[in-house]
Amino acid sequence: MKTCHKLLALCLPFTLALSACQNKTVETTAADTMPVVVDNFIDVYESINTDDLKTHIKILASDEFEGRLPTTIGEQKTLDYLVNAFKKMGYAPGNGDSYLQPVELIEMTAAPDMTITIGENKFVYKEGMMASTQREQAKVELKNSELVFVGYGVNAPEYDWNDYQGLDVKGKTVVILVNDPGFENPQGDKFQGKTMTYYGRWTYKYEEASRQGAAAAIIVHETIPASYGWSVVANSWSGPQYGLVSENGNADRVSVEGWLTTEAAQKVFADAGLNFAEEKAKAIAAPYNKSIGLEASVTVNNSFKKSTSYNFIATLPGSENPDEHVIYTAHWDHLGKDESKDGDQIYNGAHDNATGTAATIVMAKAYSELTVTPKRSTTFLIVTAEEQGLLGSKYYSQHPIIPLAKTVANINMDAMNVLGKTKDVAVVGMGKSELENYLEKAVKRQGRHLVQEGRPEAGYYYRSDHFSFAKQGVPALYAEGGEEPIDEATAAYRKRTNVIVTGCYHQVCDKYRENWDLSGIQQDTQMLFEVGYDLVSSDDWPKWNASSEFQRK
CATH class of the missing domain: 3.40.630.10 (Zn peptidases)
Known part of the structure; x- marks a missing residue:
């Protein structure tokens, strides 16, 4: 352990540090506004x-x-x-007489032997696609659902941006870009440039698609705007998935939440006579949506059970x-x-x-x-x-x-x-x-x-x-x-x-x-x-x- 005196320049002005070494209580004002009670702070800091x-x-x-x-x-x-x-260490239980807070979870595991059919193509689980459901159902089927590209899937009134403007997506599957429009257009006056807003998070995209009444939502994975590779999606979205127990069994969520690799998405757009890069450019420039003209089908066989996990909480x-x-x-x-x-x-x-x-x-x-x-x-x-x-x-x-x-x-x-x-x-x-x-x-x-x-x-x-x-x-x-x-x-x-x-x-x-x-x-x-x-x-x-x-x- 370093001595207190070796930390004087680093930790505290000399008078405070000396008081700390002597384990005295001193009231002072640090950084102009922040009162600090000094006891054996430096020794503890070093410990x-x-x-x-x-x-x-x-x-x-x-x-x-x-x-x-x-x-x-x-x-x-x-x-x-x-x-x-x-x-x-002498900490009191944080939850009455317990250190634990029960958290009621729903554990759902989608059977991995699934494919998603889009047009004439089938994409395989973990290789070209991922799909799951948050609904408490043993089987969820998406049959011949019309695909609609909704750009970044953002509805942000404060930025005057709504990719769902004038669109009825009930019963349809929305295809969504990852991140938000500011990422690819940092010089624009919308969003926060390269700094992601919450509108860029995958959680928001599924939430908004659900609010819009879509049947399913599929995000196109791209490594750079996502900031992680496809293997992270494949590993994180496979196996048991957890949600919080809800009163309605998550009936208000889209029936299927999924991902496509960039390569799979490019093929889908090409089969529809569209160029993925060109459609993406339009979505970057302004709020945008367009029917892809293909249909998607997937069956998610889902095993689920409710369970209890725990937060740990302790207080001094x-x-x-x-x-x-x-x-x-x-x-x-x-x-x-x-x-x-x-x-x-x-x-x-x-x-x-x-x-x-x-x-x-x-x-x-x-x-x-x-x-x-x-x-x-x-x-x-x-x-x-x-x-x-x-x-x-x-x-x-x-x-x-x-x-x-x-x-x-x-x-x-x-x-x-x-x-x-x-x-x-x-x-x-x-x-x-x-x-x-x-x-x-x-x-x-x-x-x-x-x-x-x-x-x-x-x-x-x-x-x-x-x-x-x-x-x-x-x-x-x-x-x-x-x-x-x-x-x-x-x-x-x-x-x-x-x-x-x-x-x-x-x-x-x-x-x-x-x-x-x-x-x-x-x-x-x-x-x-x-x-x-x-x-x-x-x-x-x-x-x-x-x-x-x-x-x-």
């Missing part, structure tokens, strides 16, 4: 270390946990591990305002195992998201070692079924244990930085809230600086659990080490390792590796610890920026 992170990551990503799929033995092992860890009560909470989130789940595969069958999920789950445990330990209890409560919410569409956090946000009006902020940790220390910190969804002021203060203490995320077109702000809080109006922060390595040695390591990490996303090769440099996770965990510490030690209520699409409800 966040790579050895502890390594221990938890290796265990959570071990074969014993079987890929941590919801409702399996892997879930039970994970929950037992979390309950044991937080109990030992505040000393003055215990009803006000800062909530840290991570998701404990991954993809489980695929017994139909030869060789390795376990999707261990070391990077995604044993790293974030491990960080919550290490950070919780740091909070538990503070000698002065902060004013507000610190809560750790480690959720289920993120990989199935943010279901655990969605359920929590719709059934909050802590009232949302008493939730000061959410700080999320997902797939953390295993590429070594960085000079920069990437803010996902930069510019959305005042939480970035707190983040900037913590980053400056580390000698780093803030930057916008490297690929805002990927829409990462809408792809992890903080989004569930944001949709409900709670300011939510997602930030991680950027792309500027701290030195040349780290740059070389980063170049080698990033190829593996990227290639193993949602693959069985996402395993813990002994050569991982976890100092980047340590750096980010310390940073986010300080952001939360400042918030739970103050009376401030950070706000959304006026330009954000989110505001407190």
Whole structure:
């Protein structure tokens, strides 16, 4: 452990650091507006270390946990591990006398022996197409449904954009481009250029098609605008799929939700006498829809069962305002195992998201070692079924244990930085809230600086659990080490390792590796610890920026 004096330039001005080393309580104003209660903050900050992170990551990503799929033995092992860890640290159960919040799920598995027929062509499951249903039915048939191209499938009045304008899609199958129009036309005055809006997410596209009354919705996969390859679609949309239990059995959803590869879509358009690239160009330029003139048929044989998975929640009560909470989130789940595969069958999920789950445990330990209890409560919410569409956090946000009006902020940790220390910190969804002021203060203490995320077109702000809080109006922060390595040695390591990490996303090769440099996770965990510490030690209520699409409800 470094001495307190070695951190003076990094962490605090001399007078505060000296007080911290002496474990005295000092009230001060940092960054002009943020009161901070200083106790043994620096020692605790330094106690966040790579050895502890390594221990938890290796265990959570071990074969014993079987890929941590919801409702399996892997879930039970994970929950037992979390309950044991937080109990030992003195955390109170977050849900009455329980550390668990039940989440009622519907598990649906589409039989893989399916094809989709479009015109004279048949496309095979996982190779040219994917299809499933959210409806609680054993069999869903789409027969001779007219195909209609609806551009990006967007209905956005604030951008004066409606791809469904003047169109009746009842009984029809809509074909939709991935991402939103701003991605391919960043110089236009619509949407947010390369930065994806929620209109670019696949979840929105199925939701809007359902609202429009379509029978089915098929998204055309393209790797660059989607930001992930076809294998991610094939692996993520096959096997058991989960949704939240609904009163109407999801009868208001389109009957079939599917994907086509780019090559399959090009063939479909060509068979209809259309050029896919030319039709796409029209959809980029303005709201657009066009009948393709072909019909689609597919049968989805669906097995389904209702089950209960669990969010984990634990709280360290505040000393003055215990009803006000800062909530840290991570998701404990991954993809489980695929017994139909030869060789390795376990999707261990070391990077995604044993790293974030491990960080919550290490950070919780740091909070538990503070000698002065902060004013507000610190809560750790480690959720289920993120990989199935943010279901655990969605359920929590719709059934909050802590009232949302008493939730000061959410700080999320997902797939953390295993590429070594960085000079920069990437803010996902930069510019959305005042939480970035707190983040900037913590980053400056580390000698780093803030930057916008490297690929805002990927829409990462809408792809992890903080989004569930944001949709409900709670300011939510997602930030991680950027792309500027701290030195040349780290740059070389980063170049080698990033190829593996990227290639193993949602693959069985996402395993813990002994050569991982976890100092980047340590750096980010310390940073986010300080952001939360400042918030739970103050009376401030950070706000959304006026330009954000989110505001407190």
